[in-house]
Amino acid sequence: MPIISRFFGIVIYMYWKDHAPPHFHAKYGDDEIVVEIRTGNVSGSMSNRAIKLIQEWRQLHEDELLEDWKLAELKKALFAINPLE
Structure with missing residues (x-):
């Protein structure tokens, strides 16, 4: 579960070889x-x-997320994406 960004208490991550369509997970508190x-x-x-x-x-x-999705499909290291400021 590589974490790709964090901002305002929100954690953004992707799973390797996850199901389509391209998506990411976000966690905030519970x-x-x-x-x-x-x-x-x-x-x-x-x-x-x-x-x-x-x-x-x-x-x-969006473009960076899609690039990370492609890497995740190949089970390669994902790039960190700048947080929202």
Whole structure:
């Protein structure tokens, strides 16, 4: 479970060789969601404020997220992605 970013108490990570479509996981406190990289569709529950921050970050880093997804499919080391500031 490589962690690729952290910001405002939110931890973003991907699993190696995870199921399609391309997505990442986000954890904030006890809440966890799965976010599709291309569409932003969310599964799970988390505060609206945290989801808005995650969606803003996703839009800024979509290309980098897709590159990390490709690496994860090959079980290679993922790149860290800059946090939301």
